[in-house]
Amino acid sequence: MSKRYSYKFKMRVVEEYFEGKLGYRTLANKYNISTESLVRQWVNNYKDCGKNSLKSREGKTKYPLEFKLNVLHYKQETGASYRETAKKFGLNNPSLIANWRRAYLEGGANQLNNPIGRPSDMHKKPKLSKKSQRMNLSEKEELELLRQEVTYLKIENLYLKKLKELGLKDHRDPNRPNSL
Known part of the structure; x- marks a missing residue:
């Protein structure tokens, strides 16, 4: 993460530059600023937009x-x-x-x-707590019963399709039509 410099600090560096005694590199070394280009940027911003350009934005x-x-x-x-x-x-x-x-x-x-940049977390779905992720015993039993019912219905569907294919009627219901 980049270092944040205060408005007063930036103003001191820029004013010292305008005194004409020190250049960008010397000021960067004197004040332990990572690069001379940062000093150049502050000076140019000050020239172009005035003092307010040195203030950090929230x-x-x-x-x-x-x-x-x-x-x-x-x-x-x-x-x-x-x-x-x-x-x-x-x-x-x-x-x-x-x-x-x-x-x-x-x-x-x-x-x-x-x-541009990393999307905010604001629109992400909230994570469920571990407690809410775990199913209680009755929910597990219900899920197992539903799975069994789905399996039974699949088998019944296959059985009825085979009956239709053979031209036979479902013996369980005499009034039930032959077509599915």
């Missing part, structure tokens, strides 16, 4: 299909880069647009509506 932002299509259309028509397009639409993650484009090319507009 959950995923869900964008409507129409918005995604507008973003993709703008990028296609203008030939703008992912970063320029993201800046235009106030998105702080240009790779999001690349993901939308890939999804659109793979499956059209319908694919853009499909969530």
Whole structure:
């Protein structure tokens, strides 16, 4: 799982970058940040979208299909880069647009509506407890009786089919017609 950095920490790193004394790599090493590209991303987000772009979001932002299509259309028509397009639409993650484009090319507009990632557990059927999974004795007896009845009915069905095939009547019921 990736490390989460606080807003204050990100601001301190970005401000130190703008002082002009240290570069991306040096700042990453100084503050023990995993990659210099993360520092670069913070600086670019700050330049493009301001301070608020450094704040962590609680959950995923869900964008409507129409918005995604507008973003993709703008990028296609203008030939703008992912970063320029993201800046235009106030998105702080240009790779999001690349993901939308890939999804659109793979499956059209319908694919853009499909969530990417692991599905939530919300729609799964609840698991039964072990107690409710076990049958009590009377249920087991009833199941065995039903199985026996099914077997008997199968045999009776075969018997009646054979009688019909031979042109004979069922001797158990004199009023019963010969056809099944």
